Amino acid sequence: MKVEKAYKFKLEPTPEQAEKLSQMAGCGRVVFNDSLELMLNIARKQSGITDKKALYKHLNDLPYVERKAIGKLLPNSASLNKQLPTWKKQDNRQWLGQAFAQCLQQRQRDLVSAIGEWIKGKRGFPVFRTRKLAHHSTMRFPNPKLQIAIERNHIKLPNGLGMVKYRNSRDVVGELRNATVSLNAVGEWHVSIMCLLDVELPEHVQGEMTGIDMGIAKNMTLSTDCCGDEGVFEGVHSFRAHQEKLAVEQRKLSRKVLGSENWKKQKQKVSKLHQRIANIRSDYQHKATSEISKNHAMVICEALKVANMSKSAKGDSENHGKNVAAKSGLNKSILDQGWHELRRQLEYKMKWKGGVYGEVNPRNSSRECAECGHIEKDNRKTQAEFICQSCGHSDNADKNAARVILMRYLRELELAA
Numbered sequence: 001m002k003v004e005k006a007y008k009f010k011l012e013p014t015p016e017q018a019e020k021l022s023q024m025a026g027c028g029r030v031v032f033n034d035s036l037e038l039m040l041n042i043a044r045k046q047s048g049i050t051d052k053k054a055l056y057k058h059l060n061d062l063p064y065v066e067r068k069a070i071g072k073l074l075p076n077s078a079s080l081n082k083q084l085p086t087w088k089k090q091d092n093r094q095w096l097g098q099a100f101a102q103c104l105q106q107r108q109r110d111l112v113s114a115i116g117e118w119i120k121g122k123r124g125f126p127v128f129r130t131r132k133l134a135h136h137s138t139m140r141f142p143n144p145k146l147q148i149a150i151e152r153n154h155i156k157l158p159n160g161l162g163m164v165k166y167r168n169s170r171d172v173v174g175e176l177r178n179a180t181v182s183l184n185a186v187g188e189w190h191v192s193i194m195c196l197l198d199v200e201l202p203e204h205v206q207g208e209m210t211g212i213d214m215g216i217a218k219n220m221t222l223s224t225d226c227c228g229d230e231g232v233f234e235g236v237h238s239f240r241a242h243q244e245k246l247a248v249e250q251r252k253l254s255r256k257v258l259g260s261e262n263w264k265k266q267k268q269k270v271s272k273l274h275q276r277i278a279n280i281r282s283d284y285q286h287k288a289t290s291e292i293s294k295n296h297a298m299v300i301c302e303a304l305k306v307a308n309m310s311k312s313a314k315g316d317s318e319n320h321g322k323n324v325a326a327k328s329g330l331n332k333s334i335l336d337q338g339w340h341e342l343r344r345q346l347e348y349k350m351k352w353k354g355g356v357y358g359e360v361n362p363r364n365s366s367r368e369c370a371e372c373g374h375i376e377k378d379n380r381k382t383q384a385e386f387i388c389q390s391c392g393h394s395d396n397a398d399k400n401a402a403r404v405i406l407m408r409y410l411r412e413l414e415l416a417a
Contacts, residue, residue: 001198003352004195004197008192010166010188011165013164013165017164025131025183026131027095027103028103028139029129029136031104032110035080036127039075039115047059064119067119067121071119077111100141103139134187137182140178141179150172155191157181166191174195174196175197177195177196185275186268186272207294207297209297211223211301212402212405213366213399213405215337219235219236220233220235226296228291238281239332240336243332249273281338282341285341298357301346301358302360302365302405303361310334369390371391374388376389383397
C-alpha cells in the first residue's frame, strides 16, 4: 500500500539566504493578493456590492447553489497563471521576475483550491495575505525531483538560494512529491518534504480493540489498560501551565509603542512562548498516539465537533451571551486538549499499520451503560463515578464511556454486514 509521509526540518539559512527567502515569500503573497483582487472584482460586478466588508459577508452567507454559480465565473489556476507575464511587465511589479515562477503559480493554485473549499462550505471566502502573519509566508516547490536535492545536512533550493543548511534529524525515504518552505511566528524557516512510501501491511494486525473517551481533566481514557496509566493519558495542558507567564508578557507588549523596536522585541518573546506551548503539546500528542497505534488493531474515537464546542458565548449587541467568562475558560481548556489533532494522528498512524480507525456519534456516551445500554442522566451523578440506575453496573465514568464508544462502532459494523 502506498501512503504519504511528511518530513519536516528546521532550516539554518545564511543572512543572505534568509533575505532571499523573505523576498520569495513576499512575491508569493503579492501574486496571491493580486489574484484574489481579480476574483473579488468579478464578485463585485455580479453582486453590485462595493464595500469590502459587506461583500465578504454577502459571499459567506450565500447558499451552496449560488456559491457554485459564482465559482463558475471565477478564473481557474491556468487562467491566473497566464496573468503572471503581464503583471511582471508592470512598473510596480517588475521585481516579480526575481521569484521562482513555479512558486508563484503554486500560490495561485492554492487560491483556487481555497475557492473550491468556500464553494463547498468548508471555509469562508479567502482573505488577503499579510507579512504580519508568519504562516502567510510560504512557498511550495511542486516538482522536487527537479527543483531540490538533499546532500547530507544541506538541501539545494532553486532561484539562486543554493545549498541551505538544515537540521538533518532523519533520512528522507520514499518518492519526493512536493516540498514547502514556511516561516513560523518566531522567525524560523522550515522545510516540509512530502514523500510517497510503499508500506507492506502485515497479514494479521497485532493488538486489541479499544474505544477512546476524550475529556478535559483526563485527555484520553482507553477502554483497555495497556497504554498510559491503566489506559489513561492525563495530557500536558501546556497552555494552562504557561497561561500566567503568557499573560505577563502580553501585558508588557500592550504597554509598548506599536511598531517600535521594543514592541518588536517583546512581540518576539510572546511568539516564542506560544511556540513553546505548541511544541510541548505536539511532542505529547505524537508520543501518545504512537503508543496507542502500536498496541491496538482497532481504535475508535468520538466524532467531536470541536469548532462548535468551542464557539464563543459572547453573543452580540442585541443578544447578550450567558456565563461568558465560564464558557471562555471552557473553550480554552477544550482547545488546549488538541482533540482534532489527536484524532488526525491516530487515523493516519492506524492506516500505516494496517489497523482500523473509526469514529462514532458521541451523543449520550457519558450517560449510557456499557453493560445494559440504559441511558439516563442520573447514571453519572459525579464527574468520576458511573452507576447505572437500571442494572447497578458501576465503573469509572470515563472508562465506561470508552467502552460505550467501542461497542457503538461494533454494533454499526454488525448492522452494516
